[in-house]
Amino acid sequence: MIRAVDPIRQMAPYALADLGGPDTVSLAQNESAFPASPAAVAAGQAALADLTLYPDPDWPEMRAAIADVHGLDPARVLCGAGSMELIGCLIRAFAGPGDQVLGTQYGYAFVASATAQAQAQYVAAPEDDLTVSVDAILATVTPKTRIVFVCNPGNPTGTLIPNGEILRLRAALPADLLLVVDQAYAEFADNDNDPAEIFALADRGDTVITRTFSKAYGLAGARAGWGYFPAGIAEELRKLLNPNNISTASQAAATAAMHDQEHMRDVVTRTATIRDRFAQDCRDLGLSVPESHTNFVLVRFADAEMARKADAALRAHDLMMRGMGGYSLSECLRATVCEKTVMDRCLAVLKEVTS
Known part of the structure; x- marks a missing residue:
């Protein structure tokens, strides 16, 4: 058997995002909500x-x-x-x-x-x-x-x-x-x-x-x-x-x-508007969301079991956020900011889960 050198064999593989199936909308990789310039x-x-x-x-x-x-x-x-x-x-x-x-x-x-x-x-x-x-x-x-x-x-x-x-x-x-x-x-x-x-x-x-x-x-x-x-x-x-x-x-x-700095700044502004609205909507559901200065939000649930429940419900609706167990934040999901229609779909699922 051909074996890698010991330091590589002892490494854990880098955790890649689960992107779901072909119909899944991924909110897992912090990609831009809007097209490039x-x-x-x-x-x-x-x-x-x-x-x-x-x-x-x-x-x-x-x-x-x-x-x-x-x-x-x-x-x-x-x-x-x-x-x-x-x-x-x-x-x-x-x-x-x-x-x-x-x-x-x-x-x-x-x-x-x-x-x-x-x-x-x-x-x-x-x-x-x-x-x-x-x-x-x-x-x-x-x-x-x-x-x-x-x-x-x-x-x-x-x-x-x-x-x-x-x-x-x-x-x-x-x-x-x-x-x-x-x-x-x-x-x-x-x-x-x-x-x-x-x-x-x-x-x-x-x-x-x-x-x-x-x-x-x-x-x-x-x-x-x-x-x-x-x-x-x-x-x-x-x-x-x-x-x-x-x-x-x-x-x-x-x-x-x-x-094309004008286009980039427009993307940032539009993204921040959707992000901040979604974050506040999540807080209104009783979820904890720290203020974000990025194109994603970290959604914190009451416990890891509630986060798993939310993850399963989102997947059932072809929506995929990023689980944070690898960061010892198993009670959290990270949500990339997407177009408002997608975030509204996510919010509707979270509302069902938390009600």
């Missing part, structure tokens, strides 16, 4: 006319668009097949056997998987009422900690801490410890937190910020993410990135999407 779709389609060449490994137009919109140095923008590729490569580059990667209690689960791949140890600092606690993170740092990973806004909680807390965290951490701020949902919170304040942390040489086109830009299928890096960290990361990691069509679509 027409300009992005047109650019991607045009790029399909010539697929004989490999994609440009330097993503010149894509990184220039990102830098232009956010006021960044394009040389320090790196692009990945979703921000997941960048996160995985960061952990492999800067942590290994005997090291610790520090996340938070309800932080992005992929970080733990990527840490196991690097044969490092994943440690989670407690959160305070489903919200990142800087004091708890600082109290959990040890001499073995090499990377601190903060997801802000949080996934799966949707909660947000102000930029001032991120700045306080960075100032209190040792200078030789890498801070990664994952902002996959930042476009939904940029009106609350000035993004320039966080991007400026990369100038210190010890902080990386990651973002994605999968959420607010509606390009989850394109697998396009990006990050802002100190020059020295970017140099090391390039050694691990697939040199042709983003297809020509995806680069073209992402570039056009970044230039």
Whole structure:
């Protein structure tokens, strides 16, 4: 029998979303409720006319668009097949056997998987009422900690801490410890937190910020993410990135999407309106829903049994939310914000379950 090496055999597989059957409406993966920019779709389609060449490994137009919109140095923008590729490569580059990667209690689960791949140890600092606690993170740092990973806004909680807390965290951490701020949902919170304040942390040489086109830009299928890096960290990361990691069509679509900020902001506004209405409607049913700064809401039931009952009822109506047992939140379901008609269907089912 051919056997994988021991560290891989001991790993648990990354938990993929259950998407149900062919007629199921998925609210499980935090995809956009609305289509991508027409300009992005047109650019991607045009790029399909010539697929004989490999994609440009330097993503010149894509990184220039990102830098232009956010006021960044394009040389320090790196692009990945979703921000997941960048996160995985960061952990492999800067942590290994005997090291610790520090996340938070309800932080992005992929970080733990990527840490196991690097044969490092994943440690989670407690959160305070489903919200990142800087004091708890600082109290959990040890001499073995090499990377601190903060997801802000949080996934799966949707909660947000102000930029001032991120700045306080960075100032209190040792200078030789890498801070990664994952902002996959930042476009939904940029009106609350000035993004320039966080991007400026990369100038210190010890902080990386990651973002994605999968959420607010509606390009989850394109697998396009990006990050802002100190020059020295970017140099090391390039050694691990697939040199042709983003297809020509995806680069073209992402570039056009970044230039169409008006469309992205409209999607964010429309999504937030549906999200906040659905969240309040759930609260009116007696359910607990923390304020969300993302394109999803975390719905908390009285107990795990009630959450399972709601999940079964939703599935019976061809609706699929994401169970949160893997985050030790078995009393919760996470609901991606979809068009209002879908959310109304979900609400009707929840009303039956809770009545």
